[in-house]
Amino acid sequence: MCYCRLIELKYLFRVLLYTSCGEVCILFKIALCDDNLVFLDTLKTLLVSIFQKTQHEVNYDVFQNGKELIKAVEHKKITYNMIFLDIQMPDIDGFKVAERLRQLDESFILLFTTHMQALVKKGYRYNAFRYIDKNHINEEVSEAINTLLKKHDNKAQSQRSIEFKFNNRQVYEAINVPENEIIMLYKKGRAVYLITIYSEYMLLKYNLEKYKELIGGSNFIIVSRSYLLNLGHINTIMGDYFILSNGKSISIGSTPGKVNELKLVYGKYRKGMI
DSSP states (O other), X not given: OOOEEEEEEEXXXXXXXXXXXXXXXXXXXXXXXXXXXXXXXXXXXXXXXHHHTSSOEEEEEEESSHHHHHXXXXXXXXXXXXXXXXXXXXXXXXXXXXXXXXXXXSOSEEEEEEXXXXXXXXXXXXXXXXXXXXXXXXXXXXXXXXXXXXXXHHHHHHHOEEEEEEEETTEEEEEEEEGGGEEEEEEETTEEEEEESSOEEEEOSOOHXXXXXXXXXXXXXXXXXXXXXXXXXXXXXETTEEEETTSOEXXXXXSHHHHHHHHHHHHHHHTTOO
């Protein structure tokens, strides 16, 4: 059984849970606002179903009018990561609610819900992440949540630090390096070197497969048996060479099949598919 401890990270979502198993889960606080109780129940049931398939914890607050939502944020000082807001509501419409909420908090993720697609254009000024068509709620809510979680995963990955043991005057010492600062590891003879955006280190003499396993995630690829490259530090491809952020060029492979395979992996990474 995993236990969780709360820590604060200031990107995309405010609170993350790190389990003892090393998994990352977001602690969401989500507000749902709509004057239609049936739709609110449908939306909440759908969200519960989606998040049950993830490791993430979710708390929901439900509002039947915009004034109550504004009151919760303005007077009760409740902070939400995500707000689903109906555009067409009596008394005060969703755009006016969004305008006031944005004055109070710029950071929450806003998703408008509507039957009227003609209203969507007006909502751009409130920095909405998505406009959910109530006629296609299952597909559009699922797509929105999956996209948000993928964005989180990419950011969380870049914030991770990996511990390496490096040779400091014949004594191996530990150093923690943020993943997004690692450009590559490479072999020279039996030695393995770590290249970061700031420095170079001689590491313990593990093979590159072992280091790939140590780093984890899917952002690193082994190239030409001698290099372990961070996909985030590959700037471009020139012919059969990867051009890295430090200007170094690395031969992609010795066979057309391997070259095409690694180019495909890099292409998927650039498109956000990895």
